[in-house]
Amino acid sequence: MKKKYFPILSILFVFVFTFCSSDKDAFTEKTPIDLDLTSKPTNYFGQDFTLLPQDNVSNSDLNIEGGILQDQNSNPKYNQTKRTWQGIPSIGKDRWGTLYATWISGGKWEGNDNYITVSLSKDKGKTWKHDKLVIYVNPEDSTRVMDPSLFNDKFGNLYIAWAKHIERKKVVNKQWADAWYSKLKLSETGTIEYSSPRKMASGIMINKPFTSTITDQMIFPIAVWYAGNPILQQPFMYKGDYGTDNLVNFNKVGGITMNVTKQHMIYEHMFVELKDSTYLGMTRAIDGIYYSKAKMEKLGM
16 A cells, blocks of 8 residues: 555655745745935945046037937827837846836837937836936937947946937038947936936947956947948947046957958947956857957957
8 A cells, every 4th residue: 555655645745845945936926125216335436436537528419419308208209109110229227126228219210210218117127117218319410319228337337328320421520420328327206317428439339338357447349330441440349447436548449350341331249258368259240240359468458
């Protein structure tokens, strides 16, 4: 009799043990906690970090070519039901665990009618509040915004970067495309506060920058998209040293050299840091994905 019921008891034991294990708790739904956004963490140093020094470049002229709007969910101009196209998303998280998602929409495709929208979630992505920020420009002056990217510095501060594109054939004496950024912070009322937009560099940055765990420097993948000049049109690497309240020595230190016959008009490159103090850079080309490696000392790191 004992041998007869032993297999059944074994199966029952396994079932009970599995059901009562701690793995079940990992999927338990919990009510999200509203965090106190006014409290300062113990590592408060860097809370007011500004990324680049104030005298690095002049402030953005978005007040002329467009602007940034807060809490536009009820604005019919940016109503989600009217969107026929959207894309190029990015996701980020602030120091309190709030998720931010951003992408571009507006118009029938990528063009001067595009705007950047930002949504946020305080419950790990279960629910979202949309159009908390909208970055726009005036399409009639041939300016457009594109390719937003959310990223953090080593202190956990959250930033949004985007490209502002000028069509040279319509507007003279302006850069073809510049990378801009603004620091984001969630207020007590749930509105996203932002710093004055500032130019980061000439070019476009789609993929996220990161802080080197070896050199404690911030690494930026910024590319120039300009057909007709293979020297200017390259995927570059920028770096900056952490100072007291902003990055210092922010400059171009290298890039991924591309064969002119293989290079793609649009670079969307990225860098990763390897354990042997080497940077691995990857970018797309006409016939596939290309990569390049460089030792830190060769880049002045």
